[in-house]
Amino acid sequence: MTNNKSINELIVEAREIKSATPSFVVELVRGQGGLYETTSKIDTDANLTFQGKQAKKGRVKKVAEYVLMTEMKERREKYGALLDEAEKQVRAKLTPQFEDLEESDRILYDAEISDLKTKVLLSVDEKLSMQYLEKMVNLASKNGKTAHELQGYLTGQLAEMVGKSQNLAHIRPQLLTMSKKLARASQVDDFDGIKAQLNDINEMREVAFAIGQTQTAITENIGHVAGRYVNNPTKYFEDHSETVEFVEGKIENHKRFGHDLYSE
Known part of the structure; x- marks a missing residue:
């Protein structure tokens, strides 16, 4: 994605997508043309039997389920793309x-x-080798570029010395000190802060969009399938392909020919 936004702007936008989920669910259920309004009209339709009303309301819920999952999938994709860029x-x-x-x-x-x-x-x-290595580290650590260049060599030498040393307990602290010194010299400023940002982004990827009352409202009003898949909409489209195909056919016929969206 082409982007001119800062890391903070991307994170804020991603959080706004997530935080807007409850209001979308309320609109889907209680808004104009939403689930409540549609099912209420069915309840007052004198041309339908009780069984006919129940069946039609079931189809309304399936359409609402599909609409919800489509929206949640799009939200997740936008959210993920923003986090990827961040x-x-x-x-x-x-x-x-x-x-x-x-x-x-x-x-x-x-x-x-x-x-x-x-x-x-x-x-x-071994003692002389340690002295030579330490001198190399001291020289390289004066410049970030040279420190970075020497890291691969030092890692190989440390592994070799650990593998063949007869005095490992004595040299281990020195080896560790050299490794840390070179690593610090080749790191960017605020390295720990950058790592924390990456951890925050990874945690954001795992969060659920619909929890608590929002998820309960979905389950109670749209159904258990919607409640179960609302936080994993991609899986819904994989597991319920027949429902998806059925509803998409209804929507297509409604758009093209004006057919009742909730007919049998």
Whole structure:
């Protein structure tokens, strides 16, 4: 989706879609041309028997069920698209464009790191290897870009040292300190805040749109199927394809030929 909105604007819009659900349900049930009004007209239709009235009211509820599920599916899709865009923008903040070293500093840095890597490779002394690694981390941690570049190498070296060390209890704290230092240096500002935003977005994806009195009203007025699927409308269209096909046919005939939407 093309978007010029901020993360906060996207989140607010998504929440508004969710929070508008109860008012939509009220309108569907009690509004003009809604469920109550339609069933009341059926109750006063002298041309229908009691059984005929009950059957027709059942069809009215099926149409209302379909209308509700269609609306909820559209709401969920819009809601999800807004959260997708918000998440995309948040994740973009995790991949900053760090400034590189000045050209001369880069040449000196690359040479020193290369020399230290060679020393680590050739070293047979664990203590010396640790010193070389620590020096590399200290050098790389002065710049976000170089810190990010060294992370993969450091991870591989730490795994190798943990696997072959005879003195793991002693070196583990040092290895952990080096890893944390390099990670902090390569992280963007407010890293924890960004992670919290991503967690909030993930939690929003799981929330139900219709709960409490709203869900109860749906179940009591439209039916148990509607109450059960209102928070998972996509599944409704999968599980109740025959009902969907029946109602869509009724709607099409009503639009094209003016047929009674609730006839047999």
